[in-house]
């Protein structure tokens with residue numbers, strides 16, 4: 001979170017330098033590039049870009065919105081770009097799947113003012129369901145791609161990305177990974193650019209009407225642009241060679257892999273030169289040809305797919321270069337997960353028959369396992385507890401739990417275990433519908449409020465249209481909790497905290513013909529269990545909206561108001577059934593020497609554990 005001082009410095013036009021996260025540097029870059037329009041759907045590891053822009057957008061005159069999904073975020077940014085305003089849209093890597101329909105068409109029509117699309121990829125999947133390599137999208141859409149390796153580059157390269165976008169009238173893909181987005185570094189600031197306040201759309205049917213007659217010609221133009229962009233890449237300052245050019249090995253790398261590769265070369269005294277590529281599509285073929293020609297042995301160090309390697313091997317073959325190339329395709333470098341210095345050095349050692357210098361002492365310290373848990377006071381815990389109880393009481397067997405993406409995904413873990421399927425944003429309803437139709441089993445789908453707006457609505461319409469049988473639990477915690485508490489359309493404030501129209505989830509659901517819709521407070525276990533039990537007896541689609549704000553938001557409010565509540569166990573009444581620990585599993589409750597106690601520092605005072613559905617002995621009491 002920013003102090004005002006840091007935000008003032010970040011938005012200041014005076015020269016200087018600041019310690020910034022890669023994502024904060026992107027936000028600063030947006031100011032320096034004269035971005036007038038920014039949009040996103042929040043997703044880690046890109047979230048801090050939005051968090052930062054949300055804080056300064058109003059004062060800086062930049063329009064910024066949390067769109068309801070990535071497709072819309074890109075469409076809106078494209079609309080602004082073709083109307084003459086520089087636009088930045090950013091998202092996590094899987095978000096680009098949602099926006100890819102737009103990307104693959106706007107690459108043809110082109111843009112007017114610069115349009116940069118930031119994708120924050122997540123090798124090793126710290127907060128994602130997959131580790132897809134979005135560099136592939138730059139080939140698929142035939143758009144240029146820029147990859148920074150540090151916070152300084154995140155800012156500087158963004159400026160260059162806007163220049164390229166405007167010079168060639170194409171959207172530019174700006175790819176970071178978690179280690180670049182979340183890396184901190186000193187960033188030298190540049191001047192802030194002031195651009196036109198208002199855009200103007202000038203109609204041009206030959207470009208902006210994506211009918212086959214236009215797209216046929218535009219595709220050829222796009223291929224021609226690619227040829228010009230290759231020349232640009234060959235002369236770009238974003239690519240550089242490090243070393244004296246006489247190293248035994250030449251290593252070609254980019255993005256976060258550059259950082260660990262450079263560390264490897266310096267820490268282990270590997271005799272190597274490095275070609276660092278920042279303009280990764282189209283590749284700088286001439287620079288690569290020259291670099292390979294001057295090294296008999298070349299390694300390609302890149303995370304995830306052999307993206308650079310496949311292209312570089314093709315260049316070597318076309319140009320008849322005789323150097324030996326080692327990478328993933330011949331099995332020396334791993335094809336999955338993040339790279340570390342140890343991985344790079346042992347891959348180089350295997351590839352080039354050099355002594356593996358990683359015989360340095362390993363620090364053997366086993367950290368105790370800490371499985372992820374829902375926070376104390378989290379309303380989702382109460383929902384999952386109530387669902388589990390109601391299903392058990394119903395005697396129904398083979399109930400299938402179809403979950404979605406959000407912090408409620410933690411319902412997968414013990415003791416709730418209420419996720420049999422979990423795939424991608426909005427999938428809980430669609431996949432649940434498929435399972436229900438195929439098997440006739442009872443399906444309970446869980447979806448968060450933000451995800452409901454993102455992609456749940458079309459799925460629910462589809463379920464209604466096809467007479468599906470489904471119980472849907474909307475876990476409405478009044479925020480987009482997992483990525484940083486961003487507002488969603490279900491709350492009456494926008495990205496900047498200003499009042500705006502609140503969209504009613506229940507009104508949408510009723511409007512598509514679902515009559516069984518009940519809004520319940522999940523802290524009220526009796527009502528929750530009652531509603532779920534009723535739904536389990538119903539046919540068709542029934543929806544329970546479990547509405548209670550996220551415990552973190554509630555804590556913030558309580559701290560502001562100075563009111564704090566906590567609960568304790570009356571040991572004389574406690575029957576030692578351990579239901580509160582084993583089945584409700586609030587992390588504030590633990591067993592010490594056989595006795596149950598509540599840690600007052602962790603307890604958020606929700607009081608759910610004191611209900612008789614959790615503590616049948618009525619032993620948990622509020623501390624006044």
Ligand code: SF4
Pocket residue numbers: 569573574575576577578579580581596614615616617618619620
């Ligand atoms: S649920 Fe109540 S009675 Fe059972 S262990 Fe916890 S505090 Fe004691």
Ligand code: SF4
Pocket residue numbers: 376377566567586587588589598602603604605606607608609610
């Ligand atoms: S009141 Fe009970 S359930 Fe709520 S946070 Fe405290 S210990 Fe956990």
